[in-house]
Amino acid sequence: MIDANTKICCLIGEPVEHSLSPLIHNTGYQALGINYAYVSFRVSDIKRAIEGIRELGIRGASVTIPHKVSAIKYLDKIDPLAGEIGAVNTIVNDDGVLTGYNTDGDGALQALEAVTTLKGKKAVLIGGGGAALAIAFGLKARGVKLVVLNRTEAKARKLAEKVSAGGFGGLKKLSEISSADILINATPVGMLLETDQSIIPKDLLHNRLTVFDIVYNPRETRLLIEAREKGCAVVYGYKMLLYQAVKQFELFTGLEAPLPAMESALTQASEGGRDATHFDRR
Ligand SMILES: NC(=O)c1ccc[n+]([C@@H]2O[C@H](COP(=O)([O-])OP(=O)(O)OC[C@H]3O[C@@H](n4cnc5c(N)ncnc54)[C@H](OP(=O)(O)O)[C@@H]3O)[C@@H](O)[C@H]2O)c1
Known part of the structure; x- marks a missing residue:
């Protein structure tokens, strides 16, 4: 149940409409019974989106195409691996301090x-x-x-x-x-x-x-x-999608991700729970 204490996480990118990230993350929150919710935002201006994350107290964000490189310059800290790669796919907000990570590798x-x-x-x-x-x-x-x-x-x-x-x-x-x-x-x-x-x-x-x-x-x-x-x-490529999301989940919540529940949601979606044409990017 969403209430005044719900922690919000999100996906920012363009396009995001057919992403499976909300399904994977929300399934994980429900399996652990934690007061989190994950939504998607179609974003063209990454600078303003990151200001929004800070201002609204959004706990964490997944970052996808086309913002993985350009997001870096608006963050406060960059994990060393993400710095070497030169791209982030994850932002964690610790009381207004935004840190970028890369969980793809x-x-x-x-x-x-x-x-x-x-x-x-x-x-x-x-x-x-x-x-x-x-x-x-x-x-x-x-x-x-x-x-x-x-x-x-x-x-x-x-x-x-x-x-x-x-x-x-x-x-x-x-x-x-x-x-x-x-x-x-x-x-x-x-x-x-x-x-x-x-x-x-x-x-x-x-x-x-x-x-x-x-x-x-x-x-x-x-x-x-x-x-x-x-x-x-x-x-399979979907395993990479799953495991990078699991690492994001753990960065956002500080809890061990419920892998079986998250994997089952993803495989059901890919096996016909959704039309194949909707099994698209993160
Ligand atoms: N499973 C997952 O979790 C996951 C995670 C991230 C990405 N992906 C997928 O991985 C793919 C690549 O992502 P990316 O972010 O690395 O993209 P990217 O930065 O745009 O790089 C695409 C690469 O693919 C090459 N390429 C594109 N079309 C080609 C073609 N027709 N023939 C030969 N080479 C071609 C490009 O070669 P040139 O340098 O010659 O242009 C470039 O090296 C995407 O399909 C993406 O959806 C999957």
Whole structure:
């Protein structure tokens, strides 16, 4: 029951209408019986939105596209990892002091570590955007030998230099996959409207690979279907979505998140509780 003491958390981004974050977070609050509520705000002016968080005493915010980088300059403190990544996906308000965090990398790594060990393994990471960068930091911190490949090679080089990856290149170097243990797609290729697409030709997949597609809409991307057909272990993008939200939940509430309840809400939504076209970005 919402009352005068309810702590409000929110999502800020554009678009936000089809986000699953309110569902995941509110399910968690209900499961623990805590007086919190989570809502979405479509935001074009991030500066004024952050002033609003401060003025209204909003406890925490998830930050999504297009504000993950631009939000940083309006916050009071930045967690060191988010500072290195140069982007935040989470804001916590402690009595008017706003701190930015980035839980995307941890969320991705938790999803991956549920399926495979990482230390000493070789990973090929496809992509050079914000999500790829957050994941690259996590992989390097866990002793993974990392090769970054991206459509725009200059961005792969920049990312590789930032995290001291062992190699980088354009998409012509996809043959690196033949000696890899882990393959990660951190591009939007395979998302709705182009679900017949995969950035990786099927014949490059092999059964020693763990394949992680961070696209979560649809849940079964062409890449993951083909990876399973080739005998690979697979990691679903929705797991990253779940675990980054779990970390946000714990930052907002200071309590251990009720993972089974939150996961069940998310999987029900993705399995037909909602139309697939509504299983969209955070
Ligand atoms: N599961 C989760 O929780 C989660 C979390 C964050 C993001 N995501 C998803 O991850 C994807 C990437 O997000 P982001 O924030 O990193 O985006 P971003 O910063 O815009 O970066 C997108 C990257 O994908 C590459 N790319 C885009 N279209 C491509 C194509 N047709 N062929 C080859 N490469 C292409 C871009 O290459 P260029 O450099 O050449 O442009 C760029 O490196 C999105 O689909 C997003 O929804 C999922």
